[in-house]
Each structure stands twice: as structure tokens, then as C-alpha cells.
Amino acid sequence: xxxxxxxxxxxxxxxxxxxxxxxxxxxxxxxxxxxxxxxxxxxxxxxxxxxxxxxxxxxxxxxxxxxxxxxxxxxxxxxxxxxxxxxxxxxxxxxxxxxxxxxxxxxxxxxxxxxxxxxxxxxxxxxxxxxxxxxxxxxxxxxxxxxxxxxxxxxxxxxxxxxxxxxxxxxxxxxxxxxxxxxxxxxxxxxxxxxxxxxxxxxxxxxxxxxxxxxxxxxxxxxxxxxxxxxxxxxxxxxxxxxxxxxxxxxxxxxxxxxxxxxxxxxxxxxxxxxx
Numbered sequence: 001x002x003x004x005x006x007x008x009x010x011x012x013x014x015x016x017x018x019x020x021x022x023x024x025x026x027x028x029x030x031x032x033x034x035x036x037x038x039x040x041x042x043x044x045x046x047x048x049x050x051x052x053x054x055x056x057x058x059x060x061x062x063x064x065x066x067x068x069x070x071x072x073x074x075x076x077x078x079x080x081x082x083x084x085x086x087x088x089x090x091x092x093x094x095x096x097x098x099x100x101x102x103x104x105x106x107x108x109x110x111x112x113x114x115x116x117x118x119x120x121x122x123x124x125x126x127x128x129x130x131x132x133x134x135x136x137x138x139x140x141x142x143x144x145x146x147x148x149x150x151x152x153x154x155x156x157x158x159x160x161x162x163x164x165x166x167x168x169x170x171x172x173x174x175x176x177x178x179x180x181x182x183x184x185x186x187x188x189x190x191x192x193x194x195x196x197x198x199x200x201x202x203x204x205x206x207x208x209x210x211x212x213x214x215x216x217x218x219x220x221x222x223x224x225x226x227x228x229x230x231x232x233x234x235x236x237x238x239x240x241x242x243x244x245x246x247x248x249x250x251x252x253x254x255x256x257x258x259x260x261x262x263x264x265x266x267x268x269x270x271x272x273x274x275x276x
Contacts, residue, residue, distance in 0.1 A: 003092040003195050004059030006221075010089060011057045013221040014076040015042050022077070045075035061093045081189060085223040088192035111252055118142070118258070125243070125261040125273070128250070131190035132200050133159040133183065136256055144276040145243075145261065148172050148236065160187060160203065164211040174232040174240065184217040185224040192223070231261065238272040 016036035020027045025041055032038070037045075043053035048068060056064060056072075069090060073083045118126040118139040125142040129135060134156040135149070143150055148169075149162045160183050163169045163176075173179045187204065194200060207214040226247045233241050243261040250256045263269035 003089060003095075004061075006192070006195075007061070007086075007089040007093050008057055008059055009219075010085065010221045011072075011076070014078065014082065015039070018077065023075075042072070042075050046071035048072075059093055061090045064090055064094075081185075081223050081225040084225075085189055085192045088189075092192070092195040114250070114253060121260070125276075127259045127261075128256055129159065129259065130255055130257075131194060132197070132203055133186065135159070141273070141276060142261075145233075145235065145241075145273075158203065159183065160207060160214075164207055164214045172233055172235075174234055180213060181217060181222065182224065182226075184214060184220075185222045186226055188218070188221060189223040189225065226257065226259075235272075235276070238275045241269045241272060242267075243269060 015038075016034070018037045020037075020041075023037065023041070023045060025037075025045070039054055039057060040050040043050040046053065046068070048071060052068075053072070056068075069083075069087060073086060076082075078086060114128070115137055118128065118137060121139055122141065125145040126139045127135065127142045127146065128137040135146075135158070136156075138146070148166075149159065149172075150157055152158075152162060152166065154161070163173070163179060163183050170176050187200070190197075191200060191204070204218065208218060209215075228244070228246050231241075231243045231245050233243070235241055241263070243263055245259050245261045247257050247259050250258055263273055
């Protein structure tokens with residue numbers, strides 16, 4: 001995961017998604033050799049010179065300011081997750097010296113109060129993960145919900161590895177295809193935030209080697225945040241479940257995120273959760 005190359009590929013992939021109609025630029029005709037916008041058109045929309053933007057897209061980020069990043073973000077119509085990813089890539093590409101000291105890996109919670117707290121949340125499934133999507137902690141209902149994932153002997157249990165490498169995942173996730181895009185986009189965002197995470201690099205290498213789909217999706221450079229949504233699964237014991245989830249960053253445990261799943265009261269999913 002070379003930071004300058006990732007920056008180049010991310011910017012190229014974002015402008016390839018745009019067209020003149022979406023940006024309001026006039027179309028003077030002529031053959032376009034690349035999909036989407038030309039670099040000169042992005043520079044025009046961002047309010048910077050085309051040469052400056054070309055250098056930036058090639059990975060030369062020396063002296064890039066916040067207003068320039070904001071201008072490029074507007075020109076490429078980036079959403080919040082993509083804007084944050086662009087900032088992270090530029091920040092990483094700026095580093096020329098020795099990589100910063102790595103923070104301790106979070107594979108288990110360092111504070112026992114965290115496990116005590118999620119155990120007390122006995123009516124909802126809770127799943128705590130790090131940026132690599134390793135399972136760091138669960139309560140009993142969370143472990144029961146993701147029992148198929150926890151059958152993996154490899155430690156730590158990892159949601160991406162389960163999704164792409166375990167055949168059972170295609171049955172467990174009723175919207176498996178959408179989940180594959182989401183998981184890769186989450187890992188892409190984490191790669192921008194943590195470019196020197198060796199375990200993340202090894203996970204990406206493993207998945208790219210063993211899954212052609214992962215390799216293809218990784219090359220799309222899509223990113224996203226994990227905040228709220230709907231998770232539709234088929235549990236082998238209780239059947240179909242449609243669960244809303246909230247994802248919350250843990251300030252007491254930097255780098256960890258807690259996912260809390262819930263169901264509408266008296267719904268079929270709610271009643272089936274009680275059976276778990």
C-alpha cells in the first residue's frame with residue numbers, strides 16, 4: 001500500500017466517475033481518451049492551475065493546503081468519507097522520514113469495563129471491532145448472532161476474511177454482494193488512516209490473493225464510513241433477521257468501534273432475537 005500510488009489511483013478513480021453533465025462544464029466535442037474528467041477540467045473546477053493538479057495527482061503533495069484540498073474535493077464531488085480519505089492520503093504521502101511509532105494493536109479491549117458494559121447490554125447484539133474488522137469483543141447475543149463467523153479457527157476472527165473466504169457467508173448475508181462492496185470500502189478507508197499497519201497489509205494481501213472479487217473491488221478505491229444502516233442476515237437457527245445498526249467510535253479505546261444491532265419491537269426479527 002504505497003501512499004503516493006494510492007493517492008494517484010484514488011484521484012484518477014474519482015475523476016473517472018464524473019462527466020461534463022454532472023459538473024456543468026461545456027462540452028466542446030472531440031474524442032476523450034480517458035473516462036470521466038480530464039485533469040485540466042478538475043483543475044479548472046478546483047480553482048488551481050492544471051500543472052499544480054497534475055503534480056498532485058502524481059503524488060507530489062509538498063505544500064498542499066487545506067483550501068486546495070477543499071477545492072479538489074468540491075471539484076470531484078467527494079462525500080464526507082472520500083474527503084476524509086483524501087486528507088489521510090495526502091497526510092501520509094507528506095511523510096518522508098521514518099514512519100511514526102505505531103500505536104498498540106487493539107485485538108482485545110484494554111479496559112475490562114468495556115466488556116462489562118457490553119455484557120450488560122443483554123437485549124441487543126453488540127460487536128466491537130478494530131479498523132481491520134477483527135472481532136475484538138462481543139456480548140453473548142452478539143456472539144450468537146455471528147456464530148457462523150466465530151466457527152473460524154483463525155485468530156483473530158475477521159469479518160472481511162469470513163465474507164470473502166467462507167462459503168457460508170453467501171447464505172448468512174442475504175445481501176452478500178452489497179456487503180462485499182461495503183467491507184472493501186471500509187478497509188480502504190482504514191488503509192488511508194493507518195498506512196503502516198502491517199497486519200492490515202497482510203490481510204489485504206491474503207484476500208487479494210485468495211479472492212478475485214476482493215482484488216477487483218480493492219482496485220476501485222471506493223471508501224465509506226460505518227455509521228448506521230440495515231443488516232439483513234439468515235441465521236441458521238432462527239432464520240431471516242433484519243437488524244438496524246449503529247456504529248460508535250470508542251473514545252476510551254482509540255481505534256475501536258462498537259456496533260449495536262436492534263430490531264423494531266414486536267417484529268419478527270425482534271421475536272427471533274429472543275430465541276438466540
